[in-house]
Amino acid sequence: MTARVLVAFFAAAVLVGCKRYESVVETALHVERVAERLEPIPPAPNYSDEAVWAALPWREDAADLLPKGRPVSPGPGTADVFYLHPTIFEQGAAWNASLDSMPLNAEVDHWPVRHQASIFNGAGRVFAPRYRQAHIRVFSVGDSLSLGALQIAYSDIRSAFQHYLDHWDEGRPLVIAAHSQGSWHARWLLQEFFDGKPLADRLVAAYIPGMDVYPTDFGSISPCISATDQHCYCSWMSYGTGYLPPWLSETEKPSPPSVIHPISWTVEVDRTNPRNEHGGAVRESFRNKNPGSITARVTEDGVLWVDQPHMFLVGKWLHRDNWHVGDFNLFWSDIRDNVHDRVGAYGAQP
Numbered sequence: 175m176t177a178r179v180l181v182a183f184f185a186a187a188v189l190v191g192c193k194r195y196e197s198v199v200e201t202a203l204h205v206e207r208v209a210e211r212l213e214p215i216p217p218a219p220n221y222s223d224e225a226v227w228a229a230l231p232w233r234e235d236a237a238d239l240l241p242k243g244r245p246v247s248p249g250p251g252t253a254d255v256f257y258l259h260p261t262i263f264e265q266g267a268a269w270n271a272s273l274d275s276m277p278l279n280a281e282v283d284h285w286p287v288r289h290q291a292s293i294f295n296g297a298g299r300v301f302a303p304r305y306r307q308a309h310i311r312v313f314s315v316g317d318s319l320s321l322g323a324l325q326i327a328y329s330d331i332r333s334a335f336q337h338y339l340d341h342w343d344e345g346r347p348l349v350i351a352a353h354s355q356g357s358w359h360a361r362w363l364l365q366e367f368f369d370g371k372p373l374a375d376r377l378v379a380a381y382i383p384g385m386d387v388y389p390t391d392f393g394s395i396s397p398c399i400s401a402t403d404q405h406c407y408c409s410w411m412s413y414g415t416g417y418l419p420p421w422l423s424e425t426e427k428p429s430p431p432s433v434i435h436p437i438s439w440t441v442e443v444d445r446t447n448p449r450n451e452h453g454g455a456v457r458e459s460f461r462n463k464n465p466g467s468i469t470a471r472v473t474e475d476g477v478l479w480v481d482q483p484h485m486f487l488v489g490k491w492l493h494r495d496n497w498h499v500g501d502f503n504l505f506w507s508d509i510r511d512n513v514h515d516r517v518g519a520y521g522a523q524p
Contacts, residue, residue, distance in 0.1 A: 228287045254338075382409050401516075444474075468505070469484065
């Protein structure tokens with residue numbers, strides 16, 4: 175191989191995350207509507223059956239894993255974490271995935287649960303429901319069938335959370351964690367169960383990147399603006415420096431999406447984090463490496479601009495306009511440390 179080919183091969187091997195769950199909203203990929211009805215709708219899950227949970231705290235599963243490489247902090251372990259995975263369902267004509275698909279469930283476990291939910295296993299008990307996720311086409315088609323598919327998916331999320339409240343809730347502090355389609359559903363969950371409700375007092379924070387979330391989405395839940403704010407949400411969408419997705423620039427909103435910097439945990443516009451603040455990224459190989467490799471800044475347009483990774487030889491090969499795939503993985507160590515800090519700050523409240 176030539177030196178150029180070797181470098182390109184190595185760069186491809188160390189990309190964080192997994193291209194399997196890049197959102198259509200984020201990539202501008204268009205997927206045609208191939209079915210004219212939601213039916214047949216897969217059977218709804220019964221959340222008393224542990225098989226319909228991707229992670230539960232009393233059994234070993236992918237959410238319990240820790241990446242190889244750099245050690246990570248153990249965490250306080252005092253909270254309960256409710257995690258919602260992103261879209262993995264990309265094939266076929268159906269609008270909603272069946273929970274009977276073993277290959278799809280294995281993909282969910284191997285990619286988002288292992289790479290994302292594991293961030294939170296030091297904060298406390300992790301609960302991650304499987305759900306009849308909407309096909310990835312819903313974010314490009316955007317019609318009434320798309321909304322119906324998302325509502326079916328959310329009905330499962332709602333049932334799972336209600337089951338948790340009815341059977342497993344011990345009054346612990348609560349963390350909501352989600353990505354992409356999961357963040358879409360997390361917004362509805364926060365609106366229904368937390369916004370202006372008593373349960374908001376137990377909300378440490380919601381980590382819901384990969385979707386445009388606006389302050390106007392909530393009546394009383396505000397975006398987090400510092401590293402230890404409580405009862406708030408953290409949201410960001412990661413793009414290469416200088417790039418804005420067309421769907422965002424073409425959509426008129428009264429205010430830009432909420433965005434917080436997932437390294438410095440500030441909302442200050444155009445403040446680039448020092449490299450030594452970056453704690454490290456978790457790669458597709460599930461290795462925690464490369465501290466100091468990411469610098470980024472919040473923009474006035476409501477996105478996070480990520481610079482070319484500071485990695486010798488391969489940084490320019492890794493760079494991309496759309497970093498949706500790395501919303502969690504690029505900042506894996508930083509998010510883990512931050513949720514521990516927030517849970518600790520919650521416990522220190524009078």
